[in-house]
Amino acid sequence: MTLFLSLAVGGLASGCLYALVAVGFSLIFGMTRIFHVSQGGVFLVAGYAYYWVSIDHHRPIVVGIIASIIASIAIGLLIYVLVYRRMLNSNREFFSLFIGSFGVLVVIQNVISMMFGVAPVPFPSSLLDGVHAGGVQITYGDMVGVASAVVLTVLMAWFLRYTVAGTRLRALSDNPELVRDYGLDINRYRLLAYTLGTILAVPGAIIYAYTQGLSPAAGPDIVTIAIVACVAGGVGSLVGSGLVALGYGLISGIAVYWFPGAWSEAIAFVAFFILLLVRPDGLFESAR
Amino acid sequence: MAYFETVVVLGIASIILAVSLDLLIGVAGLFSAAVGVFYGVGAYVASLIWLHWTSDLVVALIAAFIAGGLLAIPFVVPALRSKKDVTFVVASLAFASIVGEVFASWNSVTGGYTGLYGFPIATVFNIQISPGLPLVIASVILVVIVIAGKELLARSAWGLDLRATRDDERAASSLGVRGSWLRIQVAVVASGMAALAGVLYAAQVGYVDPSSFTLGESELIAAMVVLGGLGSFYGPVVGAILLTAIPAGLTFVTIDPAYLGLIEQTAFGLIIVIIIVVRPEGIMGGLGRVRARLRPLEISRRRGGDSV
Numbered sequence: 001m002t003l004f005l006s007l008a009v010g011g012l013a014s015g016c017l018y019a020l021v022a023v024g025f026s027l028i029f030g031m032t033r034i035f036h037v038s039q040g041g042v043f044l045v046a047g048y049a050y051y052w053v054s055i056d057h058h059r060p061i062v063v064g065i066i067a068s069i070i071a072s073i074a075i076g077l078l079i080y081v082l083v084y085r086r087m088l089n090s091n092r093e094f095f096s097l098f099i100g101s102f103g104v105l106v107v108i109q110n111v112i113s114m115m116f117g118v119a120p121v122p123f124p125s126s127l128l129d130g131v132h133a134g135g136v137q138i139t140y141g142d143m144v145g146v147a148s149a150v151v152l153t154v155l156m157a158w159f160l161r162y163t164v165a166g167t168r169l170r171a172l173s174d175n176p177e178l179v180r181d182y183g184l185d186i187n188r189y190r191l192l193a194y195t196l197g198t199i200l201a202v203p204g205a206i207i208y209a210y211t212q213g214l215s216p217a218a219g220p221d222i223v224t225i226a227i228v229a230c231v232a233g234g235v236g237s238l239v240g241s242g243l244v245a246l247g248y249g250l251i252s253g254i255a256v257y258w259f260p261g262a263w264s265e266a267i268a269f270v271a272f273f274i275l276l277l278v279r280p281d282g283l284f285e286s287a288r
Numbered sequence: 289m290a291y292f293e294t295v296v297v298l299g300i301a302s303i304i305l306a307v308s309l310d311l312l313i314g315v316a317g318l319f320s321a322a323v324g325v326f327y328g329v330g331a332y333v334a335s336l337i338w339l340h341w342t343s344d345l346v347v348a349l350i351a352a353f354i355a356g357g358l359l360a361i362p363f364v365v366p367a368l369r370s371k372k373d374v375t376f377v378v379a380s381l382a383f384a385s386i387v388g389e390v391f392a393s394w395n396s397v398t399g400g401y402t403g404l405y406g407f408p409i410a411t412v413f414n415i416q417i418s419p420g421l422p423l424v425i426a427s428v429i430l431v432v433i434v435i436a437g438k439e440l441l442a443r444s445a446w447g448l449d450l451r452a453t454r455d456d457e458r459a460a461s462s463l464g465v466r467g468s469w470l471r472i473q474v475a476v477v478a479s480g481m482a483a484l485a486g487v488l489y490a491a492q493v494g495y496v497d498p499s500s501f502t503l504g505e506s507e508l509i510a511a512m513v514v515l516g517g518l519g520s521f522y523g524p525v526v527g528a529i530l531l532t533a534i535p536a537g538l539t540f541v542t543i544d545p546a547y548l549g550l551i552e553q554t555a556f557g558l559i560i561v562i563i564i565v566v567r568p569e570g571i572m573g574g575l576g577r578v579r580a581r582l583r584p585l586e587i588s589r590r591r592g593g594d595s596v
Contacts, residue, residue, distance in 0.1 A: 106507055270386060
């Protein structure tokens, strides 16, 4: 039983990291219609920037985090300017944006592989220690992951609900034409949502690197989870995608209790297909 | 010359894959990232048949087609429950992950990461189709059949119904076209076709392991289709030939082999991005129906562009 609980705690903690990336993805997709698969590439850039500064060059953790934020915003904006802006201006379809973004992800993943190698880069195991509460193991990595997810979710919810910019962002998700008719610059708010979503990849990337190891393959893996969560949660529903990402972590965590570890992700994705049968448009299908 | 023949057979396999993906994207408007997985299914099914049952090539092709088609059902039926483009794409990614793990972890059948090897040379009517000229001939025959089959399907009443469903599902259904049923059918056929390419792979390489049938493979096939031009007759063929010939030529340039694969993948990614941003209709494209597909109608823009 304690093993089961430990697995559940670990699963929930990784679910929190997935949730951060998934909410970032949903924020971007819901408000800009960009199917930002290259969020997985941004995730990699964030993780590797931190690695390069704080692990490889032994700078303080704070410096690494700042470097990671700057790097991810920079790469995010670069993708936006070079790829998305032109496509958004000519009102391209979902397919085009998806294929373009997919290409960007592949480029980032392979360039990082050339720079740092295909194998995982070494991270100290400091966050893998932890405490035992009644036989249930909780690592420091779990705690940091859950804490940062909770803090960022609360911040994000507050921003979207109680600030003017946040209200306008929600309006953008519901009805972009109306927002434009009010005389607001849609592109500016799109860029704001895009940047916010980009920053959400940073904490997930750093903690993931410490707890599960960072390799270029993590980019596509993570973004697959994020987009599955986005769709299964109901497109446009940040709560839905966050919850599904948590559920994904939990299921793949406790699946290890009954099945060999190699099958855990497959089992979580099978759960997604079952969910699709029951609720084709996601858990929190919007009423629109 | 063995190297040349390997490139030709694998190039033909790529053409089959690109044609199959084009049937899905170009004709039916369904984007799948799971083509590479069905490629793998064909390769594994062929290897298992050759290892345990008979060395017949035709039997392997038929079995691969059926297996690929049947395996598409648990993927497309849930995926098509939703009318959104995005759901199908995402489901295909999730499905690719699931099957990829099955390839890598179902040790007793697929051999896990070691893979399957040591199967006999394929035969047709007791004539050995060994890698080299005989297999090249067999591949050419197969690819002609596949292209002809795809064109016949695409131009048949069935294909027209599919296009109608793609362009305006509501109008099509008001004329009695059963869109969901047609889409399930096209996904089954396209997946079976992709599995045929896997048989060629297994016959040529003589060794099957999970590393060849990843998301990267699906991405390469998507690059071929996009490069050539979606929904055109020559598009997928031209794209497949170009993206097979360029890396094959690259191997004669001296690049550190450790980096070769990475540079190739980077180049494929860049090609996709540049083509889709600058010239979305592809090399052979420019057809009106493709442009209609890639640039939304007024209605879909008002609804947020998530569906057509």
